[in-house]
Amino acid sequence: GENVEQHPSTLSVQEGDSAVIKCTYSDSASNYFPWYKQELGKRPQLIIDIRSNVGEKKDQRIAVTLNKTAKHFSLHITETQPEDSAVYFCAANTAGKSTFGDGTTLTVKP
Amino acid sequence: DAGVIQSPRHEVTEMGQEVTLRCKPISGHDYLFWYRQTMMRGLELLIYFNNNVPIDDSGMPEDRFSAKMPNASFSTLKIQPSEPRDSAVYFCASSETGRGETQYFGPGTRLLVL
Numbered sequence: 001g002e003n004v005e006q007h008p009s010t011l012s013v014q015e016g017d018s019a020v021i022k023c024t025y026s027d028s029a030s031n032y033f034p035w036y037k038q039e040l041g042k043r044p045q046l047i048i049d050i051r052s053n054v055g056e057k058k059d060q061r062i063a064v065t066l067n068k069t070a071k072h073f074s075l076h077i078t079e080t081q082p083e084d085s086a087v088y089f090c091a092a093n094t095a096g097k098s099t100f101g102d103g104t105t106l107t108v109k110p
Numbered sequence: 111d112a113g114v115i116q117s118p119r120h121e122v123t124e125m126g127q128e129v130t131l132r133c134k135p136i137s138g139h140d141y142l143f144w145y146r147q148t149m150m151r152g153l154e155l156l157i158y159f160n161n162n163v164p165i166d167d168s169g170m171p172e173d174r175f176s177a178k179m180p181n182a183s184f185s186t187l188k189i190q191p192s193e194p195r196d197s198a199v200y201f202c203a204s205s206e207t208g209r210g211e212t213q214y215f216g217p218g219t220r221l222l223v224l
Contacts, residue, residue, distance in 0.1 A: 001168075034212060043201060043215040044153070089153060096141060097166060098213060100153045 002027040004092050006101025013080050014109050021104045023090035024072040032093035033066060033073050038103075039086045047088075048075070080108045114216035116202050122222045128190040131219045134183055135204030143213060144177055144187050145201040153201075159185065192223045 003026040013019050025033075031052040036044035050057045050064045050073065057064050061080075066073040077084055085108045091098040115134040123129055135142045143158040157167040162179045170177070174193070179185040189196055199220050203213040 032211075043217055045215070046212050049212065096160065096207075097155065097158065098143075099155070102152045 002030060002092055002094050002097075002099040004090060004099045004101045006090050006104060008104060009102065010105045010107070012107045012109065015080060015082060017080055019075075019077045019080055019084070019106055019108075021075045021088055021090070021106075022072060023074070023092075023101050024070075025092040025099075026071065027092065027094050028068075028071065030092040030094045033064070034091050034093070034098070035064060035075050036089045036091065036100075037086045038089065044089060077106075080106075082108050082110050084108050114202055114204055114214055116200075116216035116219050118219060119217060120220045120222075122224065123192055124224050125193055126191045127223075128188065129192045129196075129221060129223075131187040131200050131202075131221070133185045133187070133202030133216060135185070135202070136214055137183070139204035139206050139214075141205045141207065141211075141213075142179060142185050143203040143205075144185070145203065145215075146198045147201060147218075148198045156187070192221075194223045197221055197223050 006023045034049040035047050037047045038044040048059050048062050048064050050066050061078045063076040087103045087105050089103050090101040117132045140161050144156040145153055147153045156169045157177045158165055159179045177187045199218045201218045202216040205211045205213045
């Protein structure tokens with residue numbers, strides 16, 4: 001089955017800096033890669049996604065890149081703010097089933 | 111739309127008791143997923159349904175766990191008998207097609223088995 005690895009497990013940045021989270025996947029049939037943000041005690045919520053026919057997607061301060069050849073994708077957050085502090089999960093979707101990474105705890109220090 | 115609805119939001123029970131978690135997916139969504147989240151194991155897919163039919167239950171930890179979807183608007187996850195290691199947050203999620211579509215998560219049920 002699919003295996004998704006996510007790094008780093010924790011990330012601490014100063015407000016205004018950029019944050020990058022990386023994921024790798026194993027199943028070349030995976031074709032959809034969502035990123036979720038989960039605040040403490042709340043549900044995971046989609047923040048951005050990318051499909052296998054696209055190399056990059058941007059939404060304001062958030063961007064995601066996908067390298068299908070290398071089977072890795074990354075989340076980039078620019079101009080980080082304290083409210084960006086949360087756990088971020090990547091996922092790879094194969095035939096309707098999503099496999100999640102272990103999560104990255106991002107702390108943005110004011 | 112009210113989003114995915116789960117009940118109860120919190121459940122405290124004693125070891126050996128039966129626990130039933132409930133989920134109402136977003137209307138019109140064909141796929142329904144049950145996840146378990148713990149600090150040790152992260153977010154695990156337990157089972158998912160397409161048009162009320164179970165497609166993949168390989169994530170169900172053992173026979174004590176069972177899930178049903180009697181109709182398009184309701185699903186249950188049952189644990190019988192419950193054990194302390196079942197303590198976790200259980201999320202239900204639904205998606206419109208399941209293949210490359212966003213999954214919308216419910217608020218979760220926080221289960222504590224004493």
